[in-house]
Amino acid sequence: MEPTRTIEKTPAEKEAARIGSGPVVVEVRGVDKIFRIPDNRVDSIKERAVHPFRRNSYRELKALNDISFDVHQGEFFGIVGLNGSGKSTLLKILGSIYRADGGRIRTAGRIAPFIELGVGFNPEMTAHENIVLNAVMMGLSRQDAQSRVRAAIDFAGLDDFAELKLKNYSSGMLVRLAFSVMVQAEADIMLIDEVLAVGDASFQQKCEDVFHDMRSAGKTIVLVTHDMNAVEKFCHRAMMIHNGKMSIIGSPGEVSDWYLRANFREEDERPGFHAGASEEGDDAHVVEGWLEDMDGTRIANVEQGQQFRMNLVVEAIREIEKPLFSFIASDQVGLHVFSFNKRLSESPELPDSMAPGERVQVSVPVENLLQPGHYYVSARGFRNENINEMNMQMLRVIDFVVFGTETGPGVVSLTGEVEVSRPGAGD
Amino acid sequence: MEAHTPHVKPMSEAAPTKPAPQLEEVVGPSAIGGGWKRFIDLLILIAVNDFKKTYFGTALGYIWSLARPLMLFAVLLFVFTKIFRVGSDVAYYPVLLLFNIVMISFFQEATQTSVVSVVGQESVVRKTHFPRLVIPLATVITCLFNFGTNMVAVVIFIIAYGVPVTKTWLLFPVVVIALFIFTLGISMLLSSLYVRYRDIGIIWGVVVTALFYGTPVLYPLSIVPPEYINWILANPLTPIFEQARHWVIDPGAPGAVAAAGGWLHLVPAFVIYIVVCVLGVWVFNREAPRIAEEL
Numbered sequence: 096m097e098p099t100r101t102i103e104k105t106p107a108e109k110e111a112a113r114i115g116s117g118p119v120v121v122e123v124r125g126v127d128k129i130f131r132i133p134d135n136r137v138d139s140i141k142e143r144a145v146h147p148f149r150r151n152s153y154r155e156l157k158a159l160n161d162i163s164f165d166v167h168q169g170e171f172f173g174i175v176g177l178n179g180s181g182k183s184t185l186l187k188i189l190g191s192i193y194r195a196d197g198g199r200i201r202t203a204g205r206i207a208p209f210i211e212l213g214v215g216f217n218p219e220m221t222a223h224e225n226i227v228l229n230a231v232m233m234g235l236s237r238q239d240a241q242s243r244v245r246a247a248i249d250f251a252g253l254d255d256f257a258e259l260k261l262k263n264y265s266s267g268m269l270v271r272l273a274f275s276v277m278v279q280a281e282a283d284i285m286l287i288d289e290v291l292a293v294g295d296a297s298f299q300q301k302c303e304d305v306f307h308d309m310r311s312a313g314k315t316i317v318l319v320t321h322d323m324n325a326v327e328k329f330c331h332r333a334m335m336i337h338n339g340k341m342s343i344i345g346s347p348g349e350v351s352d353w354y355l356r357a358n359f360r361e362e363d364e365r366p367g368f369h370a371g372a373s374e375e376g377d378d379a380h381v382v383e384g385w386l387e388d389m390d391g392t393r394i395a396n397v398e399q400g401q402q403f404r405m406n407l408v409v410e411a412i413r414e415i416e417k418p419l420f421s422f423i424a425s426d427q428v429g430l431h432v433f434s435f436n437k438r439l440s441e442s443p444e445l446p447d448s449m450a451p452g453e454r455v456q457v458s459v460p461v462e463n464l465l466q467p468g469h470y471y472v473s474a475r476g477f478r479n480e481n482i483n484e485m486n487m488q489m490l491r492v493i494d495f496v497v498f499g500t501e502t503g504p505g506v507v508s509l510t511g512e513v514e515v516s517r518p519g520a521g522d
Numbered sequence: 523m524e525a526h527t528p529h530v531k532p533m534s535e536a537a538p539t540k541p542a543p544q545l546e547e548v549v550g551p552s553a554i555g556g557g558w559k560r561f562i563d564l565l566i567l568i569a570v571n572d573f574k575k576t577y578f579g580t581a582l583g584y585i586w587s588l589a590r591p592l593m594l595f596a597v598l599l600f601v602f603t604k605i606f607r608v609g610s611d612v613a614y615y616p617v618l619l620l621f622n623i624v625m626i627s628f629f630q631e632a633t634q635t636s637v638v639s640v641v642g643q644e645s646v647v648r649k650t651h652f653p654r655l656v657i658p659l660a661t662v663i664t665c666l667f668n669f670g671t672n673m674v675a676v677v678i679f680i681i682a683y684g685v686p687v688t689k690t691w692l693l694f695p696v697v698v699i700a701l702f703i704f705t706l707g708i709s710m711l712l713s714s715l716y717v718r719y720r721d722i723g724i725i726w727g728v729v730v731t732a733l734f735y736g737t738p739v740l741y742p743l744s745i746v747p748p749e750y751i752n753w754i755l756a757n758p759l760t761p762i763f764e765q766a767r768h769w770v771i772d773p774g775a776p777g778a779v780a781a782a783g784g785w786l787h788l789v790p791a792f793v794i795y796i797v798v799c800v801l802g803v804w805v806f807n808r809e810a811p812r813i814a815e816e817l
Binding site for chain 1: 543544551568643645648650814815
């Protein structure tokens, strides 16, 4: 399914194009990073002395592999990736916290990394002293830092507490203070790592406002995030890293589509099937269940709008006369979304009853109108084609995620032309 | 709550376009990285804050920082004048003892605090671009402040005891610089190694005690039996303490060279001094870029 997008360039796209033709302020070329993970960490001299000739065996983990990109002046650049993909490592290398093992990075202007809010805050010192120290850590001179203390305190709304020691601050006040120091630090290039993930809703709103302001003020910002909403909302361009390699670099829309796809593809290894325990006294149980795409490839999750086929293999435990099987899909809150029934007698090539140990595979194509979300499929069986004679019930045998960005109210998305006319004026 | 409109203000067209920015190589973390100005700003801020914490954090801040060496002094003075009587033949023994204790306390305190300093600043090292050398250096400088304030009390004591004020007092900073550099060299070495080898902390605790007795703090060099004198002389702290005694307390006492019996006898101490300092700088520089990953 192609999300509806206007063909004509939006103002945002025009702006991105304008920035993209500006000067480069971060130039990354072929950067590699290898972490050596000791298999048996020798942490003490005694161990060294006891096994002087034992070579430390290392497992090498290539955290970053040949990363190259440019960030232009005034660009809001997103870096996305799954957990452990190397995106935070890249940010730390840009911020001179880690050293790259290969490649080269050139930057123009003062860089300040924000890996976490309030790094280096000293609880024994007052807010005033901490602001100065923190601002200097972010690269301001002492004089500059001093002159911005007032503004930082005002921004955080902590006028009455400037000379209070941080140990007496509430966690909310700390977050506000840390964020406002970050804003005041005014580096030319800001490297921000998921800072948004903290604070209450009103604080998050404030963060968003600040991001908007920094964006409008033409700051260069590199944002590492999981949040595709933030990417689409703020970024001019984004890049996705997967297992330490670049997988795509492009517009926020492209990258977030790609991210969502990769995110749920990744989980293909995870079986969507949960055998569970059949109820005591059940005559049958589901031994296997899966989804597949229309080409017959098994999938764990489904892209919004993608048709798929649902398969279940049912095995009889005891003899079942005229079995009837029913599958019910429900959403996260338990609301039934759709169901399918199948009488065995409808298939002329199969006998009307199942012997113990006999298996049948039930398969149904699903026209996928589901909204993005998590869904569960439960299976039920009845004897004598009678829904009052239930002899099997297995809840949530399959679970799957429908992923996509076109979310809206409701459980399904139906298409329809909406017409407007004056009542009675038609004929 | 009012929703923020996702509208982006266009940049002012009138804004002068800055000249194309100059790209500079990013070299990654290091001992000093980030420029000298920033290094010094950070160093001053951290050292001053630590100092303030010591002196204004508690009601009797200054008293407490003096109390430790003073109490140690009282105990040792009793033991070595009333029980062992080592000090009876030494001119100005009580002031010498106090003076020596304050000096060795600086060395002990600075090195022992430094060992864990880099690991203690873990979050800063792992999350900001922070010149690594600031950490042990700030620790040693804070201890130097302490040493300075303690010295004020010692000077008052010295004068009150009747030790003559001489011109050679002006040379005392030379001794302090020598002691400071040695202390810093050791601190750099230990703090960077501690990141990888955690038992450095315990070992150093023992070494520091050995050095307390292996330096002429409690006794004058003259009473050390000849078969052990070379061991004591190989300790780089020995000439520092001897020279300080000669210049500040008792001009009648031999200086470092005279006490050792000639320049030649000071060569091992000098070599060890240089080796420790060079090794400290070299190891710290080598480890600095990787500290964030090793932690």
